[in-house]
Each structure stands twice: as structure tokens, then as C-alpha cells.
Amino acid sequence: MDVRAVRRTGLQPVSFSLAAGEGLAVSGPSGCGKSLMLRAIADLDPNQGEVCLDGALRSAMAAPAWRRLVGYVPAEPGWWADTVGQHFSDWPAAAELAARLGLPLDAGDWPMTRPSSGERLRLALVRALMNRPRVLLLDEPTAALDAASVTRVEDLIAENLRAGLAVVWVSHDPAQVTRVARRRLRWDGEGFREEAGA
Amino acid sequence: MSGYIALSAGDLALASVLVLCNAALSLRWQLGLERKLLVAAARMVLQLSLMGWVLVKLFAWVSPWATLLAALTMVGFAGHEAASRQQRPMSGGWSYGLGTLSMFLAAALVTIFALTGALRPDPWYDPRYAIPLLGMILGNTMTGIGLGLNGLTTGLVNRRAAIEARLMLGHDRRSALAPVTREALVSAMMPIINTMSASGVVALPGMMTGQILGGVPPAQAVKYQILILFLIGGGTGLGALAAVMGGVYRLTDDRHRLRLDRLLSRS
Numbered sequence: 001m002d003v004r005a006v007r008r009t010g011l012q013p014v015s016f017s018l019a020a021g022e023g024l025a026v027s028g029p030s031g032c033g034k035s036l037m038l039r040a041i042a043d044l045d046p047n048q049g050e051v052c053l054d055g056a057l058r059s060a061m062a063a064p065a066w067r068r069l070v071g072y073v074p075a076e077p078g079w080w081a082d083t084v085g086q087h088f089s090d091w092p093a094a095a096e097l098a099a100r101l102g103l104p105l106d107a108g109d110w111p112m113t114r115p116s117s118g119e120r121l122r123l124a125l126v127r128a129l130m131n132r133p134r135v136l137l138l139d140e141p142t143a144a145l146d147a148a149s150v151t152r153v154e155d156l157i158a159e160n161l162r163a164g165l166a167v168v169w170v171s172h173d174p175a176q177v178t179r180v181a182r183r184r185l186r187w188d189g190e191g192f193r194e195e196a197g198a
Numbered sequence: 199m200s201g202y203i204a205l206s207a208g209d210l211a212l213a214s215v216l217v218l219c220n221a222a223l224s225l226r227w228q229l230g231l232e233r234k235l236l237v238a239a240a241r242m243v244l245q246l247s248l249m250g251w252v253l254v255k256l257f258a259w260v261s262p263w264a265t266l267l268a269a270l271t272m273v274g275f276a277g278h279e280a281a282s283r284q285q286r287p288m289s290g291g292w293s294y295g296l297g298t299l300s301m302f303l304a305a306a307l308v309t310i311f312a313l314t315g316a317l318r319p320d321p322w323y324d325p326r327y328a329i330p331l332l333g334m335i336l337g338n339t340m341t342g343i344g345l346g347l348n349g350l351t352t353g354l355v356n357r358r359a360a361i362e363a364r365l366m367l368g369h370d371r372r373s374a375l376a377p378v379t380r381e382a383l384v385s386a387m388m389p390i391i392n393t394m395s396a397s398g399v400v401a402l403p404g405m406m407t408g409q410i411l412g413g414v415p416p417a418q419a420v421k422y423q424i425l426i427l428f429l430i431g432g433g434t435g436l437g438a439l440a441a442v443m444g445g446v447y448r449l450t451d452d453r454h455r456l457r458l459d460r461l462l463s464r465s
Contacts, residue, residue, distance in 0.1 A: 042366060043453055043455065044362060044365065044366065044455055044456075045455065046451075046453075046455070046457075062454075063365075063452075063453040063454040063455070064365075064368040064369060064370050064454055065368065067365065067366055067367065067368045067454075068367070068368035071366070071367075072366045073366075074362075074363075074366070076359065077359075077363055078357075078358075078359030078360040078361070078362055078363030078364075079359075079360055079363065080357075080360035080361070080363060080364060080377065124363075127367065128366075128367070131367060131368060
């Protein structure tokens with residue numbers, strides 16, 4: 001994925017390119033535009049600049065098709081139906097992935113009032129992965145999780161990275177940044193700059 | 199037989215004592231409504247008197263252009279009323295524009311349908327029929343359109359996360375907004391459905407009452423009332439559909455984004 005000078009109000013121009021199977025960690029203080037950057041790449045807010053994926057321009061593609069290729073999991077994912085399972089087109093298939101993240105197989109029947117915020121984050125991750133995206137934009141996907149669940153999420157993402165998924169991972173945790181990605185994008189006070197590989 | 203009892207200014211003054219009682223009540227219980235109440239009552243007297251005067255002129259002229267001008271003025275005011283009832287209006291006058299346009303479309307369609315179909319006065323634009331008919335339809339379509347637009351904008355604001363979650367997963371704007379759109383249309387249609395189910399049992403609608411007081415045989419007054427309720431139902435549905443659909447398109451864009459930045463921020 002090639003991101004070329006993507007910008008909007010509240011977001012300085014960002015450029016980077018990401019190969020299949022590559023992970024990019026994004027860090028910076030609150031309010032520097034990390035979430036705005038992910039939203040802009042997913043084309044959820046009006047933005048300037050161009051993004052292309054495998055040579056195909058985002059602007060030449062219908063927005064829903066783009067968002068199936070470039071999945072975005074926000075820090076506070078939304079839910080529109082009454083039960084967990086209704087948010088998945090194929091819950092039995094999704095349940096296997098959810099089980100790997102420590103969720104019970106019958107979670108599909110849960111009313112949406114039941115899952116905790118940590119469980120919701122993991123369910124949202126499964127929901128996004130079920131679309132089989134080429135790129136995944138993750139906004140603090142382990143913020144509300146206990147240590148065991150953090151490891152499970154990191155392992156699942158690492159496995160998808162090896163299978164060719166590209167991941168942009170916003171994280172506050174410096175240790176996690178070094179674990180999940182070889183490349184890092186850091187806020188230097190004026191804009192996002194790529195740091196030399198660790 | 200004159201057919202009706204003529205009212206004098208004194209009769210009206212007597213009835214207005216009731217509103218003054220309400221104002222006194224508001225003062226006593228500190229409801230803070232007395233000013234609003236009196237202003238609204240004064241507005242009603244002024245506007246209706248003005249309308250009476252305009253109707254006398256229009257009935258005398260029977261001119262299509264004067265009738266059209268009166269009708270457009272009424273639509274304009276109705277659009278203003280519908281827009282002023284919005285908790286989260288759209289920026290750039292879109293609430294007013296969308297409300298007025300859909301009201302114009304619905305009311306014009308339904309009024310012309312009634313004038314050329316059921317009533318057939320000669321000429322068809324005879325203001326004695328056209329203006330009261332339009333007024334009845336507008337009054338109710340205005341409520342429906344106001345409720346529909348308000349349901350849409352508040353629904354979109356309240357359920358932003360749920361809607362954007364669907365957009366993120368690659369759903370298109372139509373399906374992502376469908377639940378809120380449906381609820382907005384339902385809230386627009388509920389008043390007329392309630393009115394229809396209660397009329398005759400609980401409420402004798404104002405128009406029918408007016409005709410009976412004016413000496414029209416009840417059987418005829420009932421038929422007129424049924425005709426009017428059908429027209430109001432049709433006008434409300436069409437108008438609300440046009441306004442809500444217009445709102446859905448204005449509050450999203452061709453990249454299937456939710457554009458709540460096109461709402462005025464709450465001051």
C-alpha cells in the first residue's frame with residue numbers, strides 16, 4: 001500500500017509505503033492525529049492525497065470496495081444489531097477465530113449488552129479479519145485487554161502478517177511497538193516521520 | 199335560514215379569557231410560559247385575521263397567479279416552521295431548503311390530485327377550494343417532515359459509531375443508514391396514523407366540526423373529512439419520504455462517508 005501525502009484538517013501530510021506482510025507501528029502523544037490518519041486512509045472523512053493498493057488507486061475504486069480491502073478497527077468499535085452473531089455474515093466461521101482470542105464458541109448468541117470492552121475489541125478484530133482485507137488499520141487494539149489476551153491478539157496478527165497481510169498498528173506501549181512491527185512511524189512534534197529500523 | 203351563528207368581537211374576547219387564565223396559571227406556578235403563550239395567541243389572531251382578509255380578496259379575484267402566490271407564501275412559512283423545530287439542523291439552510299422543497303412537492307401533488315380528481319371546482323384553481331385544502335395538507339405535512347428530518351439527524355448523531363462500523367466493513371451508505379432512515383420515516387408517519395385511528399371515536403376533527411357548525415349536513419362533512427385525511431396521509435408520506443431521502447444523501451457523500459460535519463454544531 002502506498003500512502004502519498006494524505007492530509008486533512010488536524011492531520012499533517014503523511015506518506016509511507018507498506019509491502020504485503022509488513023507491519024508498521026504508529027506512536028505519538030494523544031491528539032497528534034493517529035486516529036485521524038487511520039480514518040483518512042480508510043476514507044471515512046474527507047481528505048486530500050492519494051492512496052493506492054497493488055497499483056490500484058483508491059479514488060478509482062468504490063469506497064465500500066476499498067474499505068473491504070483496507071480494514072479499519074477503531075479504538076471504540078460500533079455495533080448495530082442486538083446480538084453478537086448478527087454482526088457477522090458467517091458466525092460459525094468467525095467463532096473459530098474468536099475462540100483463538102479466548103472468546104467462548106457460544107458468544108454469537110450473546111446480547112450486545114454482555115461483552116466487556118475488551119471482548120468487544122477482540123470481536124471487532126475478528127469482524128474485520130473475516131472480510132479478508134489486504135491491509136488492516138488497528139487503533140490501540142489491545143488497550144482494554146489483560147496480558148494473556150494481548151499475547152493472543154499479537155500472535156493472531158503475527159500469523160496474518162506471515163500470510164501476507166499488511167498492518168498499521170497504533171500503540172502507546174513501546175514494548176508492544178517493538179514486538180509487533182519492524183518499522184515505526186513516530187510523531188516528532190510537526191509530523192509523522194519514519195524511524196530507522198530497530 | 200342563515201345556516202350558522204355569526205360571531206362578534208365580544209364573543210371572541212370572552213373566549214380569550216381562558217387563555218388569560220392559563221397565563222395566570224403559568225405565573226402562579228412559575229412555568230415561564232406566560233410570554234410564549236400570549237405571543238402565540240396574539241400571532242394566531244393576527245395571522246388568521248390577515249388570512250381572512252387575503253381570502254376575501256382571493257375569492258373576489260379568482261386569479262390563478264394570486265392563488266399561486268398565496269400558496270407559495272404558505273409553503274415558505276411551513277418550511278420555516280419545519281426547519282425551526284430541528285434540534286440538529288443542517289448547515290447552509292439545507293433543513294429549510296429540503297423541508298420546503300419536499301413540502302412543496304408533496305402538497306402540490308396532493309392538492310392538484312384532489313382538485314382535479316375528487317372535488318373538480320370550476321376553475322380547478324378556485325381559491326375557495328385550493329387554499330383551505332392546501333392549508334390543511336400543509337399543516338400536517340409540515341409536522342411529518344419536521345419529525346422525519348429531526349428523527350434522521352438526531353438518529354445519525356446518536357448512532358454514529360454503529361453506522362460508521364458498517365461503513366468501515368464495506369457496507370454502502372444505504373444499508374448502513376437503513377435503520378435510522380426507517381425510524382425517521384416511522385416517526386414522521388405516526389401522527390397521521392394516530393389521527394386516523396382516533397378520529398370519530400376520540401376526536402371530531404377541526405374541519406368537520408367547522409363545517410357542521412357552518413351548517414353543512416353531517417353526512418357531507420364526514421365525507422369531506424375522510425377525503426382530507428386520505429390527502430393528508432398521502433401528503434405526509436410523500437413529503438417525509440422526499441425530505442428524509444434528501445437528508446440521507448446530504449448527510450453522506452459519494453465516497454460513502456457519514457457527513458455529520460454538514461450539521462450545525464449545537465450552540
